[in-house]
Amino acid sequence: DAKTTQPTSMDCAEGRAANLPCNHSTISGNEYVYWYRQIHSQGPQYIIHGLKNNETNEMASLIITEDRKSSTLILPHATLRDTAVYYCIVRVRDSSYKLIFGSGTRLLVRP
Amino acid sequence: DSGVTQTPKHLITATGQRVTLRCSPRSGDLSVYWYQQSLDQGLQFLIQYYNGEERAKGNILERFSAQQFPDLHSELNLSSLELGDSALYFCASSVKTGEAFFGQGTRLTVV
Numbered sequence: 001d002a003k004t005t006q007p008t009s010m011d012c013a014e015g016r017a018a019n020l021p022c023n024h025s026t027i028s029g030n031e032y033v034y035w036y037r038q039i040h041s042q043g044p045q046y047i048i049h050g051l052k053n054n055e056t057n058e059m060a061s062l063i064i065t066e067d068r069k070s071s072t073l074i075l076p077h078a079t080l081r082d083t084a085v086y087y088c089i090v091r092v093r094d095s096s097y098k099l100i101f102g103s104g105t106r107l108l109v110r111p
Numbered sequence: 112d113s114g115v116t117q118t119p120k121h122l123i124t125a126t127g128q129r130v131t132l133r134c135s136p137r138s139g140d141l142s143v144y145w146y147q148q149s150l151d152q153g154l155q156f157l158i159q160y161y162n163g164e165e166r167a168k169g170n171i172l173e174r175f176s177a178q179q180f181p182d183l184h185s186e187l188n189l190s191s192l193e194l195g196d197s198a199l200y201f202c203a204s205s206v207k208t209g210e211a212f213f214g215q216g217t218r219l220t221v222v
Binding site: 034038041042043044045046049087094096097098099100101102103104 | 142
């Protein structure tokens, strides 16, 4: 399984962009990068996923480098409610497509 | 609301007992995943079912078992409970290759 490396914690000011990096240097060609977040002890929330092109939805943007060895999740205008643990996951492309969570990045959005 | 329903929300039981956690997936989702999250720990993948069949197994103890029924709901059975089994248990569902959506979890406390 491709492993991911994320900073343990980050912070940003409310209203500013939050850029969360992730390294996944052993990713295989057909493996997707997924981002989830977990607010306090709630169920993880799907944010976005991508293969090689940059992706954007109503929650965030995902920038994947050309060699696919790293990616950045961008929350364009962070709010206090974005304070959470953010998980970058390389989705296993076996018959299960299970999600294996790492330690994630604890993002604190400051007022 | 993710559309995944887990019951009960909270459960308190004594050591040595057996409990059953229930998960109703989103309409149309054939895959169900179970995860365990102990206090201040990461999300540990336990097991996955797809359309009634076991598809993948993670760090699931022999005292734990699961099944998925014809109506696609799933149950996680935990027996001979120990204090260390106290945790949040999450269920997620997805179509085969789509993003997984998580329920709000069952908080199990073993006393």
